[in-house]
Amino acid sequence: MRFEPALLRFGRWAAILVVLLLVLIGALVAFGLPVGESLRLLGEGAAADKFGVARTLMKSTPLLLTGLGVAIAWRAGMYNIGGEGQYVVGGLLGAACASFLAAAPAAPLGTAGILMACIAGGAIWAWLPAWLYVRRGVDVVISTILLNFVAIQLLGYAVSGPLRGAHEQVPLTEALPQAIMLHHFDPQTDLHMGAILALVTALLAWVLLFRTKLGYEIRISGASPGVARAYRIDGNRARVLAMLLSGALCGLAGGVEYVGSAGQLGIGFSQQWGFLGIPVALLGALNPIGCVPSALFFGALFAGSENLGRFTSAGDTLVYVIEALVVVGVVALQIAAQRRTATS
Amino acid sequence: MSSQGKLEVRDISKSFGSLKALDDVSADFSPGQIHAVLGENGAGKSTLMNVLAGFLTPDRGMATLDGSQIPLGHPQDCRRLGIEMIHQHFTLVPAFSVEENLALAGLGDSSGLLDRAALAEPSVLAAKRLNWNLDLKARAGSLPVGAQQRIEILKALGGRAKVLIFDEPTAVLSPDEVEDLFRVLRELKAEGLTVILIAHKLAEVMAIADAVTVLRGGRFVASAQIGEVDAQKLADWMVGEMPERAAAPVAETLEGGLEVTDLWVKGSRGEQAIRGISFQIHRGEILGFGGVDGNGQLELAEALAGVRPAERRGWFLFDGRPDPAPVGYIPQDRQTDGLALGMSILDNLLVTGHRKPTLNAGPFLRMAAAVEWARELIAKFEVKAQGPLVPAGALSGGNQQKLVVSRAFDEDPDLLVAVNPTRGLDIRANRFVHEKLLEAKRHGAAVALISTDLDELFAVSDRVVFLSRGELSASQSSLGLLGSESVPTQEEGAGEA
Numbered sequence: 139m140r141f142e143p144a145l146l147r148f149g150r151w152a153a154i155l156v157v158l159l160l161v162l163i164g165a166l167v168a169f170g171l172p173v174g175e176s177l178r179l180l181g182e183g184a185a186a187d188k189f190g191v192a193r194t195l196m197k198s199t200p201l202l203l204t205g206l207g208v209a210i211a212w213r214a215g216m217y218n219i220g221g222e223g224q225y226v227v228g229g230l231l232g233a234a235c236a237s238f239l240a241a242a243p244a245a246p247l248g249t250a251g252i253l254m255a256c257i258a259g260g261a262i263w264a265w266l267p268a269w270l271y272v273r274r275g276v277d278v279v280i281s282t283i284l285l286n287f288v289a290i291q292l293l294g295y296a297v298s299g300p301l302r303g304a305h306e307q308v309p310l311t312e313a314l315p316q317a318i319m320l321h322h323f324d325p326q327t328d329l330h331m332g333a334i335l336a337l338v339t340a341l342l343a344w345v346l347l348f349r350t351k352l353g354y355e356i357r358i359s360g361a362s363p364g365v366a367r368a369y370r371i372d373g374n375r376a377r378v379l380a381m382l383l384s385g386a387l388c389g390l391a392g393g394v395e396y397v398g399s400a401g402q403l404g405i406g407f408s409q410q411w412g413f414l415g416i417p418v419a420l421l422g423a424l425n426p427i428g429c430v431p432s433a434l435f436f437g438a439l440f441a442g443s444e445n446l447g448r449f450t451s452a453g454d455t456l457v458y459v460i461e462a463l464v465v466v467g468v469v470a471l472q473i474a475a476q477r478r479t480a481t482s
Numbered sequence: 483m484s485s486q487g488k489l490e491v492r493d494i495s496k497s498f499g500s501l502k503a504l505d506d507v508s509a510d511f512s513p514g515q516i517h518a519v520l521g522e523n524g525a526g527k528s529t530l531m532n533v534l535a536g537f538l539t540p541d542r543g544m545a546t547l548d549g550s551q552i553p554l555g556h557p558q559d560c561r562r563l564g565i566e567m568i569h570q571h572f573t574l575v576p577a578f579s580v581e582e583n584l585a586l587a588g589l590g591d592s593s594g595l596l597d598r599a600a601l602a603e604p605s606v607l608a609a610k611r612l613n614w615n616l617d618l619k620a621r622a623g624s625l626p627v628g629a630q631q632r633i634e635i636l637k638a639l640g641g642r643a644k645v646l647i648f649d650e651p652t653a654v655l656s657p658d659e660v661e662d663l664f665r666v667l668r669e670l671k672a673e674g675l676t677v678i679l680i681a682h683k684l685a686e687v688m689a690i691a692d693a694v695t696v697l698r699g700g701r702f703v704a705s706a707q708i709g710e711v712d713a714q715k716l717a718d719w720m721v722g723e724m725p726e727r728a729a730a731p732v733a734e735t736l737e738g739g740l741e742v743t744d745l746w747v748k749g750s751r752g753e754q755a756i757r758g759i760s761f762q763i764h765r766g767e768i769l770g771f772g773g774v775d776g777n778g779q780l781e782l783a784e785a786l787a788g789v790r791p792a793e794r795r796g797w798f799l800f801d802g803r804p805d806p807a808p809v810g811y812i813p814q815d816r817q818t819d820g821l822a823l824g825m826s827i828l829d830n831l832l833v834t835g836h837r838k839p840t841l842n843a844g845p846f847l848r849m850a851a852a853v854e855w856a857r858e859l860i861a862k863f864e865v866k867a868q869g870p871l872v873p874a875g876a877l878s879g880g881n882q883q884k885l886v887v888s889r890a891f892d893e894d895p896d897l898l899v900a901v902n903p904t905r906g907l908d909i910r911a912n913r914f915v916h917e918k919l920l921e922a923k924r925h926g927a928a929v930a931l932i933s934t935d936l937d938e939l940f941a942v943s944d945r946v947v948f949l950s951r952g953e954l955s956a957s958q959s960s961l962g963l964l965g966s967e968s969v970p971t972q973e974e975g976a977g978e979a
Contacts, residue, residue: 349849350847360831362821362824364819365833
C-alpha cells in the first residue's frame with residue numbers, strides 16, 4: 139500500500155489526540171491498572187519536575203531523529219524499515235572513529251568528527267538497500283529489515299572483538315572521555331545538547347522536503363512515479379538520495395545516543411529506536427514538523443512509564459503496545475480515508 | 483455440450499460519469515457461430531462484454547440467454563448460467579501449476595477440502611475432447627502465451643459454458659499462436675458454443691468470424707453475416723465518415739520547426755515500437771498522428787517529449803539545432819502520468835515549475851512566488867478549484883486535464899506534444915483543450931497531436947498522418963487494417979512467457 143501523507147492533515151490533530159488518549163486508557167485497562175492513578179503516575183514521570191521533563195526530552199531525541207529519517211525515505215516511496223540497523227552501524231562507525239581519535243581528543247572537533255562518522259555509517263547502511271533496489275529491484279522493506287539483523291550481529295562482533303575496550307570486563311567499547319561527550323545542561327539530569335540538535339534537524343528536514351528542489355523531487359517521486367517519469371525527474375536519484383538522508387538521520391540518532399548519553403557501546407546499544415521511529419513518523423504525518431510533537435508524545439510515554447513501572451507491574455511494555463496500536467490506527471485511518479475518496 | 487446459447491442483448495446503456503460508454507446497444511448472438519464485435523478503442527465493445535459477463539451493471543437494458551434473463555451485475559450468476567469471459571490479461575496464477583489453476587476456477591462451488599484433481603477434472607475432460615496436450619504439473623508462468631491462453635479457455639470450458647467471450651485474444655499472441663487460436667475457435671464453434679470475439683483488427687475478423695457487429699462511440703452501427711460485407715465496408719462502419727475539416731489549414735506555415743529523421747524507438751518490452759520514421763512539423767502547424775492504439779503512439783510521444791530515449795542520435799532538430807526546444811507535454815493518462823492525485827495543485831504544477839528560474843533560487847524553491855504563479859495559471863486556464871493547495875484528486879476530470887494543459891502551456895513551448903488530450907472529457911472541456919492547441923499553433927509552436935479520435939484529428943490538425951506498426955502512412959486506407967493477405971501481428975510476444 140502507499141501512504142498518502144496528504145490524508146493526515148494537521149486539522150485532524152484534535153481527533154488524533156482524543157484517539158491517542160482513548161488508546162492509552164484502553165491499554166491501561168487491558169493491563170489491569172487503575173486508570174486514574176496510572177495516568178497520574180505517567181504524567182508525573184513525564185512532566186512533574188525538571189527530572190521528568192529532562193527524561194521526556196532525552197527519550198524524544200533519538201525518536202525524533204529516527205522519525206525524521208523514516209519520514210524522508212517514506213516520502214520518496216522507499217519504505218525504510220532499517221532505521222535500527224542504520225542507527226547501530228552509525229554508532230559503530232562513531233565508536234571506530236573514537237578509537238582512532240583516542241590519541242588526541244580535542245573536544246569540539248572530536249565530537250563533531252564522531253558524529254560525522256555516525257552519519258556516514260547510517261548513510262552507508264541505507265545506501266546498500268537503495269542501490270539493490272535501483273539496480274536489481276530488490277524490495278526495500280525486505281532488504282532493510284534483514285540488514286537490521288546483520289547490523290546487530292555486527293555490533294555484537296565489534297564490541298566483543300575489535301572495538302572492545304582494553305579494561306572492560308564485559309563486551310563494551312572504551313568509554314568516551316567526558317570532554318568528548320555532548321554538553322549536559324544540568325549535571326543532575328541526563329538531558330544533553332542532542333535535544334537541540336534534533337530540533338534543529340527537524341527544521342532543516344522540513345526545509346529540505348518542502349522548500350527545496352531536491353525535496354520536491356523526493357516527494358513527487360514517491361507520490362507518483364509515473365508523473366515524475368513523464369516530466370523527466372530522475373526518480374531513482376531522488377529515491378537513493380532520500381535513502382541516504384534517511385540513513386544519515388538514523389545514524390545521527392545513534393551518534394547522539396552514543397556521545398550524548400551512552401558514552402560506550404555494548405550489545406544493549408540497540409534499543410529499538412530505529413523501529414520506534416516508524417510510529418513517530420506516521421503519527422507525524424510524514425512531516426518533519428509533525429514529527430516533533432509525535433516524538434515528544436512517545437518520549438513522554440517512555441519517561442512516564444518508567445515512573446509507572448516503579449509503582450506498578452507495568453513498564454516499557456505499555457509504550458510498545460501503544461506504539462503498535464498507533465501504527466494500526468494510522469493504517470486504519472489511511473484505509474478509511476482512501477475508501478472515502480474512492481467512493482466519493 | 484448443448485447447442486443452446488442464443489444470446490439476445492436489448493437496449494443496453496452504460497455511463498461512466500459524463501461519458502456514455504454504451505448508448506442503447508442491441509445485438510443477437512447465435513450458437514455455433516463466431517461473432518466478432520468490432521470497433522475502435524473506446525467504441526464500447528469491452529464495456530458491452532463486461533456487462534454481459536456480469537462485471538458491470540448497465541444503467542438500462544437487458545439481455546437473455548435462451549430466453550431466460552441474465553442476472554446482469556452478478557458475475558458468479560452469469561458464470562453459472564454459462565457465460566464465460568477470457569480476459570486479455572490472463573487471470574492465471576503464474577506460480578501455480580496448470581492443474582492448480584484449473585482447479586481454481588471450480589473452487590467457488592467446492593466445500594472446505596481441496597481436491598485439486600476433482601476440481602480440475604471437467605477442464606481436463608474438455609482438453610481430452612479437443613485433443614489438446616496438457617501438462618498438468620507445469621508451472622503456468624513458464625508456458626508460452628498461447629498455451630496460457632488455452633488454459634484460460636479450459637478454465638472456462640470446465641464450467642457450464644455456453645457463451646465464450648474473448649477480449650482481444652490475439653493482442654498478446656505471435657503469428658503462429660494466432661493461427662493456433664483460430665483453429666481452437668473453430669473447434670469451439672463446432673462444439674456448438676456461442677463464440678464472441680472482441681476485435682479491432684479487420685483482417686482477423688474477415689479471416690475467422692461468421693458474423694460481425696460494429697460499435698462506434700458507444701452506439702450500435704450495424705450487424706451482418708461476414709459474407710455480406712467486405713473489409714472496406716467494415717472500416718467505414720468502424721471509423722465513420724471522414725469528418726469535414728472545421729477550418730482550412732493555414733496556407734503559410736512559419737519558418738523552422740521540428741525535423742525528425744529516421745527515428746527508432748523501443749517499447750517498454752524491448753520491442754521495436756517506432757521503426758525509422760521521418761517527418762516535419764513546422765512552427766505554426768499541428769500535425770495529427772492517427773491510427774489504432776498500440777502502433778507506437780505512446781513511444782513516439784515519449785520520444786518527442788524526451789521521456790523515452792530514441793535509438794539513433796541526431797534524429798531531432800528544432801529550428802535546425804539539435805538541442806531540444808522547450809517542450810510542453812500532455813501525457814496520455816492524466817491519472818497516472820499527468821497528475822499525482824494525492825498532492826496539491828501547487829505541487830502538481832511544480833513538476834515543471836520547480837525548474838523555472840523565477841521559482842527557485844539555487845537549490846531552494848521560492849514558495850511565495852510559486853503560489854502566486856499557481857494562482858495565475860489556475861485563473862488563466864479556468865481550473866475550478868478552491869485554491870492551489872487543494873489536492874488534485876479533488877478536481878473533476880475536466881479540471882484535472884485543464885491543470886495538465888496549463889502546465890504544458892506555461893512556458894510558451896516551441897514544441898507541444900499532446901496524446902489523446904480530450905479522452906474522457908465532456909464537450910466544453912473538449913473544446914477548451916482544442917482551442918488551446920490552436921492557440922499554441924497561432925503563437926508559432928509546432929504541435930504533435932497524437933490521437934485515436936479521428937474527429938479530433940481532423941478538427942484541429944493541418945495535416946494528418948497515420949501510425950501503423952511503428953511506421954507512418956499518409957492515408958487512412960493504408961491504416962494497416964485492410965491488408966487481407968496477412969493477419970496483422972506483433973513480432974514480440976512469441977518468446978514472452
